[in-house]
Amino acid sequence: MESTCIFCEIANGDIESDILYQDAWAFVIRDLSPRAPVHLLIIPIQHIESLSNASQIKTFPLGHLLHLCEEMAISHNLFKEGYRVTINQGENAGQTISHLHFHLIGGRNLGPEG
Secondary structure, three states, X not given: OOOOOHHHHHHHOOOOOOOOEEOOOEEXXXXXXXXXXXXXXXXEXXXXXXXXXXXXXXXXXXXXXXXXXXXXXXXXXXXXXXXXXXXXXXXXXXXXXXXXXEEEEEOOOOOOOO
């Protein structure tokens, strides 16, 4: 794990956080700057900087992260009304932490741009 990465520090227990779910592959926390009533981050424990790190991605089960998005949507009562799952790839897309993570956003009408 990268010692300067906040997500790695949370996963390692060096920074205390309200972890909603954790398993051997990933963990889930609330976004500190939510864009909707429900805004969760689904984060792999393995430090993967971004989707463009193909050598790291091919060894990680991304489907597990998507499955966790679905499970969190169900447990937060978003499944029926809808939700959004996004990955910010790079600075121009708003990626502020260089550690791959999914945003699960819902709980209100997000419209076409959210």
